Amino acid sequence: MELTWYYPCRLEEVPALLEKPGVLLHGGGTALLTRSLASVRGLVDVGRLPLFGFQSRRDRFELGSALTYDQTVREISRLRPDHVLVQALSRAASNPLRHRITLGGSLAAAPLWSDLIGPLLALEAELVLIGRSEGVFSLERWLEERDLRKGSLITAVRFDDPGWSAGYHRETLTTFDYPAFTVTCLLRLKEGRISASRLALTGGKARALRLRGLENELAGSAAADFAPEKLRLPEEVRFAANKLGSPEYLRAQAELALQRVLARLLRS
C-alpha cells in the first residue's frame, strides 16, 4: 500500500489530514515502529508544527505535545528538580529513546508500561485537542473515551502544581525494563499533617487508577504518627500475571512500593 508523508507547518492543516483514511500522526515514531504499517496510508509528521512550547506561570504548567521526554525533563528540572515528571521521565525507557518519545505520542499510545500516565493522572492533567474532538479534556476522560483519540491531535498538556512533594516508583527487574507497574505519590503537609495527597497506580488490570479512597484515608493524618506499613491497597487493584510474577505477588509488591514511597516522602 502507498505510504505518504505529510509535513504540515500550521495547526489548521492537521484536522483535514486526519480525516483522510488510514492516516496516523507521527511524533517520535517509536510506537509506530512496533506495529505493522500495512494498513497505514499516510503519516503526519508533527515536527514542523508549533508544539514544542514550554510555559510555567506561577503554579500552572503547559507543555507542547511534541516535547520529548528528555526536553520535558530539562525544562521542568530548571524550575523544580524534584518534580514528579522529572523523577519519572528521566528514568523511562533509555537515554536514546528519551530523545525520541514525545508526550503526545506517549499519551496517544498510552501503553500499560507508560512512565507518563501515572504522574499526569496524579497531577490531574488536562489535554488540549484539535481536530474531531476540539477543546480541553481531562486525562481521565481521554483514557476512558477512546473515541476522543480518533481524528484528534493533542497540542498541549496542562496541569497545576502548587509545589507537591513527589515520589515515584517504577517496578522493573533491570533499569531498562518496561515497568510492571508504577506508583506516583504527591503530598502536601500543613502544620505537621497531610493536608492533601494524590496517589496513582498504573500497570494493573485497570491500567491507570487514582487511589481516591486511600487519599481520603491520608487526609488530616499527623505525619509523625502515620504508619505507611499499615496502608492497604483497595480490593479493586488487581494485576494480571506477567514475567515479574503472579497477580498476588505484583499486588503485594505494589502495596509495598506505595508504603515505601510514602514513608520516604514523610521522612523528607
Added chain:
Amino acid sequence: MQHINAEFQINGKTVLMSFPADITLLDLLRQAGFTEVKAGCHTGQCGACVVLLDGRPVNSCQVFAASVIGKEITTVAGLGSVHDPHPIQQAFVDAGAVQCGFCTPGMVLVTAALLAENSLPTEEEIKQALDGNLCRCTGYVKIIAAVKLAAERMADHG
C-alpha cells in the same frame, strides 16, 4: 511505495538520498555505506545503532528516515578515524573498553553527547547516559572507566 528524495547533513557533508517512505534511518544509513552504524536488535533496546541527531543520541532503528529530513546526523566515523581518533575513541582503546567492538560506536557517540553537556560527569550520570547501550561482552567496568578517562583528558585540554 512513495519514494522520497531528500538531503541530510551526515558527518558535516550534505548527502542527497532517495529512499522508500517506510525505511528506518538505520537501514538507510547502512545501505548508503555508513556501516559503522551497527544493526543490533532493531527494537531500540541495544543501542548499537545510535547516531547523534542534531547532537542528541537516538536509536536509528527507531527513527523513520522521512521524519529527520534536513537534520544533522553524526555517526562514529564523523568523530574521528583510525589515523585521527577522537579523544573519546582513544580513551576507549587506552582503557581496554573495546572487546568485540560491536557496541563501541553507540557507546562512543552517547559519551560524546554526554561530555558535550557535562564535562565531568559523576559515575551515576555516566551510567544513566549509557542506560540504553548494551555490551554483549559485559565490559561495563572498563567502559565507564573509559568515559571518565575521556572526560579527564578533554577537560585537561579544554
